[in-house]
Amino acid sequence: MYLKGYKIVSENKKEYTLPKWDFGGDKPYTNRIWNxxxxxxxxxxxxxxxxxxxxxxxxxxxxxxxxxRKELENWLTNDF
Known part of the structure; x- marks a missing residue:
């Protein structure tokens, strides 16, 4: 089963979907899309x-x- 991730909605109603996973591996190109x-x-x-x-x-x-932006960085570091 795959996790769906997070939907992030900005004030101007633009939506982003951030998966809870990356493509893994220790090579930089393996998680290129997630980055x-x-x-x-x-x-x-x-x-x-x-x-x-x-x-x-x-x-x-x-x-x-x-x-x-500081709260976003804090969320990505501590809560994500």
Whole structure:
């Protein structure tokens, strides 16, 4: 079974899906696509915040609100 990941919705309603996995391995090209998705999310402009992060692997509609880039980095480092 594969995990679906997270849906991240910006203030301007643009949606990103970040899988909970990467392609693994110890070579940089093995997780190239995952890194591209992550780079797109990290490049979201400050005026597109807050971001709402939904866990697609749970049935509830709760979300985490990230109000700035520092909170996004903190979430990626500690909670992801």
């Amino acid at each position: 591209i998705i992550l780079a797109d999310i990290k490049a979201i402009a400050e005026n597109a915040y807050p971001l709402r992060v939904y866990d697609l692997d749970t049935s509830d509609e709760t979300y985490i609100m990230l109000t700035n």
